[in-house]
Amino acid sequence: MRTPTHDGTHDPSSAPAGGALRERAEQHLRALAGDGARLREDQWRAIHALVADQRRALVVQRTGWGKSAVYFVATALRRGEGAGPTVIVSPLLALMRNQIAAAERAGIRARTINSSNTTDWESTYADVAAGLVDVLLVSPERLNNPEFRDRVLPELAAGAGLVVIDEAHCVSDWGHDFRPDYRRIRQLLHDLPDGIPVLATTATANERVTHDVAEQLRSGDERQETLVLRGPLERESLRLAVAQLPDPTARMGWLAEHLPRIEGSGIIYTLTVNAALETARFLTEQGMAVRAYTGQTDPEERREAEDALLANEVKALVATSALGMGFDKPDLGFVVHLGAPQSPISYYQQVGRAGRGLDRAEAVLLPGREDTQIWDYFASLSFPPEQTVRQTLDTLAEAGEPLSVARLETRVDLRRSRLEQMLKVLDVDGAVQRVRGGWVSTGRPWIYDSERYTAVAAARERERRAMLDYIAATTCRMEFLRGQLDDAEAEPCGRCDVCTGRYWPTEVDPGRRDAAAGMLDRPGTPIAPRRQWPTGMKTLDIPLSGRVPEGERHEEGRALARFTDVGWGSELRRILAVDAPDEPVSDRVLQGLVRVLADWDWARRPVAVAAMPSVTRPALVADLAGRLARLGRLEPLGSLEYADPAGPGERRHNSALRLAQVHKALRIGPDLAGRAGQVDGPVLLVDDHADTGWSLAVGASLLRRAGAPAVLPLTLAAG
CATH class of the missing domain: 3.40.50.300 (P-loop containing nucleotide triphosphate hydrolases)
Incomplete structure (x- = not known):
């Protein structure tokens, strides 16, 4: 009805x-x-x-x-x-x-x-x-x-x-x-x-x-x-279009080639923060006036970026969905999506920023093969399973006093952002309440509405399929989007690429594509040292609190790339997938790490290499450490080890529980400790993946206490 x-x-x-x-x-x-x-x-x-x-x-x-x-x-x-x-x-x-x-x-x-x-x-x-x-x-x-x-x-x-x-x-x-x-x-x-x-x-x-x-x-x-x-949701000025390109280098090259030809200023939307930063950097290197805009951008910088776009001082803001609802620029000439949102309704809202006061505005979608993987990641952040929710409620009920999110992290295995989201839902449901000092249980009965959560998840899956249908549409795109919004007056627009038969070209200038490939192939992303132990570690029988002592801390490290990077990200997701074989990395990946080392502006060059232990990829990590030692003529020190050969157990997801896990499990053997105490320069500490950063922090602490003058982490992936 x-x-x-x-x-x-x-x-x-x-x-x-x-x-x-x-x-x-x-x-x-x-x-x-x-x-x-x-x-x-x-x-x-x-x-x-x-x-x-x-x-x-x-x-x-x-x-x-x-x-x-x-x-x-x-x-x-x-x-x-x-x-x-x-x-x-x-x-x-x-x-x-x-x-x-x-x-x-x-x-x-x-x-x-x-x-x-x-x-x-x-x-x-x-x-x-x-x-x-x-x-x-x-x-x-x-x-x-x-x-x-x-x-x-x-x-x-x-x-x-x-x-x-x-x-x-x-x-x-x-x-x-x-x-x-x-x-x-x-x-x-x-x-x-x-x-x-x-x-x-x-x-x-x-x-x-x-x-x-x-x-x-x-x-x-x-x-x-x-x-x-x-009312009807038609937008008469929008020219909807999809340009399907084979890979990230083609999409970046397409942007550099076609952006100057689109009239006015606009927004380029990306699915991740890293994609926004990389795209903005590339377009800037290509001589275009653009700025990045994400949820991690400093508030004052965000305001400056908005003002620059409103005043047409930039060609585009390269933004995540942080620049979305309500941004009002009537003469916004285009919205380009570098990657497809997982909902056609969300997509329509974002393209609706363009053309409010214009007769014509371009809305071009450049979908990527990796889009569905990114959708899967966001879907994994949905409401936690009932067992985790009940554990949180029981923890608050037994505490007898307000618990901060930091203290809850020592007892509930959820990342902080997801834990906070769950608490907000429970607060609205009346099961918990936020008070001075943290969160408390209200004691009210709470029902896990699994039927509703399942139905919402199914609705999200339908939206994903609909977005793929939009990309492959052979009928009017505007009519399709309005249909998704149950707009009874939806009809063919006569303006989109399908209606007119005029499609954006998908050939990319070789020079632009090479420039994009060069930028995306540029390896290296920082790994910041952990400087503060999580709150409440004593409740987990871990005697750590306050600041990480400077004498036990590692220096800023490097990863080949982040999982979410446009360039190396796809390859790293494949290599480090749960079902990927444990085998040495390719020569291309190894040379990428060599380039990271060559570009590293360290205070002192490393003189030795140590490896982190790995339960899932022991061959990969050991081989990588050995090859880097030979190529860099560094002393191979061997590997740290786990007290139990089975490792620390199922990986924990938040900082406190992950630190407790690795602190109890990680050890330095007498041979490695002796060699680490004799080196006269930094030790390169090699691992496959830096997630929470606590494995590297504890590993570096062990090496520093054994006498290593400095520790420089190097991993394949970060984030």
Whole structure:
């Protein structure tokens, strides 16, 4: 059953005061968008529902339609009636900055609370209390910050004139970009006093997500159905296309060749941080003005990059999905994807950044054979199995005091980022609560909804298959994407490469391709030394705390590449796959490591080689250490060893448990210890893979305590 476009109520402009209200709304819109601006009918329906009826509404409309105009105009009208400020829950800093700038153009005083402006929070709270703020933008993460949740949010929510949930598809775990922090919004809505209107907006929600979000909006207000205003999701300016190229060097070369020929400035999306950095570096070397933009980019650098793109000072930002929802540049001329997202809905949202204010914008997808491997990695980060969740709940219940994530790591085998995500979900479910000092169990019953998790996983798998279908499509691409969003008005666009029969060329200039090959074949990535032992190691009977002593620490090391690198990554994933044979590396890989050594700017050249022990690849590691010793004329010291020949056991995934594992298992034999104490220079410590970094840290500590002057780790892969 389709969600209706609206709920069939009377035309709001026919109400006795409707005409006057609409005229005031139009005035505010002109202040926001210019003298020629006029409200769309669904914009007016939403504004009337919020202002005149204090209703809850969900607006599902394409990017560039004017969803932000709805809440800014409604804010101006509500403030004019003496209502409190509008609270907007907004997911990204880039989106917040754009929204503040838009609000100021309309004379609306906007402030924000997020992780990048903590020093401004107290003055912001004071200004809100003094009535000096019309719009307060809050990141969803703040909703469960203990101080904000307990001290600020209740008073703020009670006095709000309007609550806005931007990018509302994040509320639904059926959505392509579900975020646990957004699930807390349901409790926020449930606790709102009567009469505070709520608006949720998104450009990317299919029928299932629309229905789910609409139901969640009713939380705490069962008096009437959520008003759903859903329009066609066509983007008339977009020229969708796919160019299938054989390998990473061809894709990089294609970018260097064709990017200067595309009009305007735009965004190049990559699937991983490393791909963004490598691509930006290559295009810069090819003489193009581009900048990298990822979740790991410094916040100030991100802001500078956004400003440079907005001012057309760069040709493109090479970005991960960190630059996504809400980035507003009407004249963005293109979006190119270097690798396919795993959801066609996510893809449509990202290409929707382009062409909002243009007649034509290019959206070109360059899929890679490795894309599905990257999808598999992201899928592995889904909600943990029930046994792990129960272990976490039992640990918190038995602790009797708040446990920080760092202390939980000593008891639950999950990487920190995944552990934090799980705790957020459990928090929303009411099983745990974040308090000062960490996390506590609430003692409430909790059910592992395996049926729902399985269904969500199946939905994600369908999205993956649909993305592959999009790449191979022989019918209109726009119609396909709109169909994925359950857009009833989807029809052939007449503009995409399939509709027109005009495809991007896939031949690449040999010079550009050679340049790309040279860059991608450039080996070497740093391995930073561990400087601090994890918190709480004494609970695991490991007598380590505080800083790693400088006299036991290794120097900065090197890996041939990261698993996620565009160039060497594919080969390393093959060599080090679980089912790969244990055999010596190829001459090509060996020469890559030799080039890493040749380019290494060490303070002192190594004089000896030691190997890490390996249960899964003993032949590979021992052979590699021996060949490097012979090629570099270095003294072969032999290998560290495990106390138990079976090794340390099943690999642990987080820092604390992995350190405990290797600390108990790793040993240095008397012969190696004696030789290490006699060398007069650094020791090269060879391994196949640096993951958490603790095996190398413990191995280096053993060698340093045996007398080695310095230790330089060298591995095939990092990350």
